[in-house]
Amino acid sequence: MSLWTELLGAEVGFVHAGGVRTRVVSLGEGPPVVLLHGRGGHLETFARNLPALAGAGRRAVAFDLLGHGLTGRLADASYTVGELADHALGVLDALGLGRVDLVGQSLGGWAAALLALRAPERVRGLALIEPAGLQSEAERLADGAVRAAYERGGRAYAEPTPEAVRTRLAGLLADPVGVDSELVAVRTALYRPEEARRVHRLVRAADNTPYLLTPERLSQLDLPVLLLRGEHGHTPDAVVAAARAALPRGRRLDVPGAKQWPQYERPDLVNDALIDFFGKENP
Amino acid sequence: MSFWTDALGTETRFRDAAGWRTRSIEAGDGDPVILMGGLTGHAEAFLRNLVPLAERGLRVYAIDALGHGLTARPTDVTYHAPVFTEHLIGFLDAIGARRAHLVGQSLGGWTALYTALKHPDRVGKVVSVTGAGLLLSDDGRAEESEKVHAKVRSVTAKAAAAPTRESVRQRLEWLMVDPATVTDELVECRYRYYTLPGAEAALAKLVAEQPSEENRAHLLDEDALKRITHETLVVWTDHNPTTPAEVGRRASQILPNASFDMITDAGHWPMFEQPDQFNRIVGDFLTADPR
Numbered sequence: 001m002s003l004w005t006e007l008l009g010a011e012v013g014f015v016h017a018g019g020v021r022t023r024v025v026s027l028g029e030g031p032p033v034v035l036l037h038g039r040g041g042h043l044e045t046f047a048r049n050l051p052a053l054a055g056a057g058r059r060a061v062a063f064d065l066l067g068h069g070l071t072g073r074l075a076d077a078s079y080t081v082g083e084l085a086d087h088a089l090g091v092l093d094a095l096g097l098g099r100v101d102l103v104g105q106s107l108g109g110w111a112a113a114l115l116a117l118r119a120p121e122r123v124r125g126l127a128l129i130e131p132a133g134l135q136s137e138a139e140r141l142a143d144g145a146v147r148a149a150y151e152r153g154g155r156a157y158a159e160p161t162p163e164a165v166r167t168r169l170a171g172l173l174a175d176p177v178g179v180d181s182e183l184v185a186v187r188t189a190l191y192r193p194e195e196a197r198r199v200h201r202l203v204r205a206a207d208n209t210p211y212l213l214t215p216e217r218l219s220q221l222d223l224p225v226l227l228l229r230g231e232h233g234h235t236p237d238a239v240v241a242a243a244r245a246a247l248p249r250g251r252r253l254d255v256p257g258a259k260q261w262p263q264y265e266r267p268d269l270v271n272d273a274l275i276d277f278f279g280k281e282n283p
Numbered sequence: 284m285s286f287w288t289d290a291l292g293t294e295t296r297f298r299d300a301a302g303w304r305t306r307s308i309e310a311g312d313g314d315p316v317i318l319m320g321g322l323t324g325h326a327e328a329f330l331r332n333l334v335p336l337a338e339r340g341l342r343v344y345a346i347d348a349l350g351h352g353l354t355a356r357p358t359d360v361t362y363h364a365p366v367f368t369e370h371l372i373g374f375l376d377a378i379g380a381r382r383a384h385l386v387g388q389s390l391g392g393w394t395a396l397y398t399a400l401k402h403p404d405r406v407g408k409v410v411s412v413t414g415a416g417l418l419l420s421d422d423g424r425a426e427e428s429e430k431v432h433a434k435v436r437s438v439t440a441k442a443a444a445a446p447t448r449e450s451v452r453q454r455l456e457w458l459m460v461d462p463a464t465v466t467d468e469l470v471e472c473r474y475r476y477y478t479l480p481g482a483e484a485a486l487a488k489l490v491a492e493q494p495s496e497e498n499r500a501h502l503l504d505e506d507a508l509k510r511i512t513h514e515t516l517v518v519w520t521d522h523n524p525t526t527p528a529e530v531g532r533r534a535s536q537i538l539p540n541a542s543f544d545m546i547t548d549a550g551h552w553p554m555f556e557q558p559d560q561f562n563r564i565v566g567d568f569l570t571a572d573p574r
Contacts (some may be wrong), residue, residue: 002468004286012296185284
């Protein structure tokens with residue numbers, strides 16, 4: 001019905017993580033599942049997933065990444081994925097979460113994988129939804145369709161109108177009419193401050209080359225990893241297949257009728273997959 | 284545009300108030316202010332006020348009263364004025380506030396004044412908005428008070444017994460001048476609170492006891508009002524469906540340190556129906572230097 005009614009009963013609050021005031025939502029009780037959103041995103045990215053995870057006996061936690069949403073910014077940050085992962089680890093500490101199942105979408109997937117590499121004792125299982133970092137930015141943008149989507153989506157950073165925001169969100173979906181207007185309103189409000197858009201431009205410009213999820217790095221992820229790929233996603237099939245092959249305990253699920261945001265476009269399917277994966281791999 | 288967008292920047296916390304789990308929606312920094320709604324109401328009623336009042340330099344908490352919303356619904360209490368005050372004082376302890384301003388609408392207004400009477404040192408300023416709990420001795424006012432009490436009892440009992448979204452919507456529309464003010468998500472929240480699993484017995488107790496004859500012993504009569512010396516603002520509306528504005532105006536004259544203001548084009552819920560007027564009037568009052 002609405003974000004408020006879907007998330008009724010959730011706690012929403014601000015914690016200080018590495019000196020950064022960070023907005024966090026938490027719903028349910030049980031072993032924690034923590035979800036990291038993508039580039040230009042915010043915790044509402046997972047509004048369709050938190051209730052199902054909570055309903056399956058988990059504490060479902062999402063937060064606004066460094067500089068994103070209503071989380072604070074750092075004057076001297078360059079917003080590399082490495083810095084986002086450091087901040088995310090700080091959030092786990094601030095929340096007193098020892099060991100968690102971690103879900104990340106796009107840039108959040110990349111950050112989640114880095115977090116698991118840096119602090120393997122903190123992560124039980126990892127689910128990466130259309131993760132970034134499997135290709136270099138240059139390689140990714142060599143695909144004309146990807147570059148066009150990148151440019152269309154980037155307009156919301158220059159001009160935060162509801163139309164530009166809707167276009168950006170529609171670009172994430174296999175069926176672009178699926179964008180709901182409340183989400184457009186939330187994102188438009190979050191993008192309105194010039195400072196917020198400056199961060200998004202920095203996130204785009206950040207040099208993440210040193211953090212690429214190479215096969216060698218992926219081979220060090222010695223934990224259950226689920227790769228979720230949207231049927232119409234931008235990452236080439238061969239790239240996802242190579243990543244899976246490099247992962248010691250990797251699994252893969254292709255989500256039909258979805259593009260970059262399967263957790264939003266096919267929430268039932270993705271929720272069942274996450275609950276099943278985290279339950280089975282770590283009963 | 285929606286509850287979620289109105290609430291952006293606020294926190295939703297669950298705090299232990301006198302042993303009862305209590306939902307509180309919070310924003311801002313500064314002197315603490317507690318916002319409290321009416322019988323079978325919930326903190327969503329103040330989502331259009333939290334951020335604007337916080338922007339005036341206040342720490343604002345909209346709470347679900349005992350037996351309401353997502354706060355605990357005990358069945359081992361009597362839902363009369365004293366228990367709402369006990370819960371409120373517990374909440375002030377929970378947030379570490381020695382003293383707070385109280386803004387109460389309807390039942391919340393009764394709780395605010397009753398608390399100021401019983402715990403004067405814990406209360407700063409008081410705002411009673413289309414407040415309940417006033418018993419004036421003018422000719423006809425006592426009788427009218429009884430009628431209002433009976434009316435509230437009947438509409439509330441009707442909405443809370445075997446609720447449907449339609450009956451909940453009707454009860455909410457009764458609160459407004461413009462029925463279009465009642466949004467789908469407002470209906471959905473209240474419907475969910477009326478049908479919370481396991482909460483049936485507590486809700487039945489609440490709607491039977493709060494508007495009961497026995498609770499009338501805790502009404503604020505003229506002698507009680509004369510003893511409340513806090514700076515108080517009585518706010519009424521031009522279309523209140525319960526007590527007429529004249530009662531509020533008269534109460535503000537009996538209270539030793541009170542003023543009166545009217546919000547136009549609103550029914551029982553001016554904070555929701557006319558948030559701009561409400562936020563200006565209440566924000567000005569709470570942030571003005573003490574008289």
